[in-house]
Amino acid sequence: MKAFISIDLEGLPFIVIPGHLSLKGSLYSEAREIATKIALIVADELNKNGFDEILIADSHGPMVNLKVDKLPEYVEIVRGNPRPVSMVAGVEEDCDVAIFLGYHSKFGTAKSTFDHTYSSRSIHKFVINGVPVSEFLLNSYAAGFYNVPVILVAGDAQLLKDDVEQHTPWVETVVFKQSLSRVSAKSPSMIKIEADLREAITKAVVNFKENKVQPLKTEEPVKASISFIVSHFADVAELLPIVERTDGLTVEYPANNIIEAYKIFQVLVYAASGVAGLLEWLQ
Ligand SMILES: [Zn+2]
Structure with missing residues (x-):
């Protein structure tokens, strides 16, 4: 069997300040250690539960x-x-299952560390078929397109409550942090987290083997909508002929499926990043 793991940083335990998150950040090396330790625990337990890839x-x-x-x-x-x-x-x-680690809440969530949706520099809201998505939901739909069920999500407690329990009640969860604000959180010890992860993986694999999990699908064709944080990102996005401007900050576009919607979203995030750089150059 083959397992897929996607690991983000913002929902990992002990990671609470911007200095944890960027290549030159003051505590980036600590964040890398934590991420690596957690990924290795999960890989080891999956391997013990029969995943050879x-x-x-x-x-x-x-x-x-x-x-x-x-x-x-x-x-x-x-x-x-x-x-x-x-x-x-x-x-x-050809992955059999997917696991998301270190996942965090979408933009605008109260008291949830580093709440954002994909890009804190450009995205206010990303909506798929009428549902505002977190990265968890977007990536679950993408895995679901390939018929891969998500079996375990570990991260910020608010994400688990708001999104994971609501959209995928069959998923096992592990709380890495209870956020007190955007830049503070309470976390259990790494010893407790390791025990919780190993127990949750064993349960999640049993759920998978007993067909109690399912790939998460969204309707096709997909109707996608992006609200940017500033209007000039929407000015640039609407240059693409399939994109329609619906208000100062918002654009909509159709896509055949979630993978195409995700790819166009990536292009528009990169375009926003490009125009931000251009405006800096024009100072
Ligand atoms: Zn991240």
Whole structure:
């Protein structure tokens, strides 16, 4: 059996300040250690539960966060960015199950560390078929397109309550942090987290074997809508002929399926990042 893991940073335990999140951040090395330790615990427990192949998508920011020197032989890793289907790159490669680690709440969630939806620099809201998505929901739909069920999500308690329990009640969950604000959280010890993860993986694998999990699907064709944080990002997005401007900050576009919708979304996020750079240059 083959398992797919997507790991983000913002929902991981102990990661609470911006200095944890970027390549030159003051506490980035601590964040890398925590991410690597958690990924290795999960890979080890999956392997003990019969998964002889594990593919990890390193999925935060620069997407080169995990330390790779201690990866076991049964693990492969996807690193770097841009790449097709971003945070779930590789899930299409005959994976049986998917696991999301370090996931966080969507933009605008109260008291939830680093609440954002894909890009805190450009995105206010991303809506798929009328449903505002978190990264968890977007990536669950993308895995579902390839018939891969998500069996475990570990991250911020608010995300687990708001999105995971609501959309995928069959998923096992592990709380990594109870957020007190956007930049503070209470977390259990790593010893407790390791025990919780190992127990949850064992349960999740039983759920999978007993067909108690299912791939999450969204309707096709997909109607996607993006609200940007500033109007000039929408000005640029509507240059694409399939994109329609619906208000100052919002655009809509159709897509044949969630993977196409995700890819166009990525293009528009990169376009926003490009126009932000252009405006800086014009200062
Ligand atoms: Zn992230």
